[in-house]
Amino acid sequence: MQCDRCNQSVKKENLHKHNGNLLCEECYMDALSPARTCDPWASQSAKNFVRETGSIATINETQARILGLLKRHKAMEISVIAEALEIALFDLKREIATLHHLEKVKPETREGKRLITLW
Ligand SMILES: [Zn+2]
Structure with missing residues (x-):
């Protein structure tokens, strides 16, 4: 199995489903963290x-x-x-x-x- 985002091979049990993609631990955490926006008004x-x-x-x-x-x-x-x-x-x-x-x-x-x- 491999991560849909970074393409590194990952064991099946370490893959996470996110928006229809299978992601490795790292990419999954990255995808879950809120977008970093530079918006002083917000x-x-x-x-x-x-x-x-x-x-x-x-x-x-x-x-x-x-x-x-x-x-x-x-x-x-x-x-x-x-x-x-x-x-x-x-x-x-x-x-x-x-x-x-x-x-x-x-x-x-x-x-x-x-x-x-x-x-
Ligand atoms: Zn990845």
């Missing part, structure tokens, strides 16, 4: 970031695109923005939260719809 709330850096933090490209859209459309639903920018709702919400803390955008409810508008 580990630190935007609020803290703003507090520590002063509110004039630079905005990233995605945030700039969100602001650009809102300048044109005035008010948009989050799901519509996500579609327009082709990014995941989860990521978008994080960017919106950051922009909210930076006082760039704010949520608004209009006719029962939750919209995002410029601050």
Whole structure:
């Protein structure tokens, strides 16, 4: 038997099933450990970031695109923005939260719809 990832030969009893692959001990542990992402926004709330850096933090490209859209459309639903920018709702919400803390955008409810508008 051999490991599907590193191709070293492994005894059958030392192989582990993972996502349809048979992996050796090492590759299995590696596959199970959470992805290492370098994402300061995920580990630190935007609020803290703003507090520590002063509110004039630079905005990233995605945030700039969100602001650009809102300048044109005035008010948009989050799901519509996500579609327009082709990014995941989860990521978008994080960017919106950051922009909210930076006082760039704010949520608004209009006719029962939750919209995002410029601050
Ligand atoms: Zn392996």
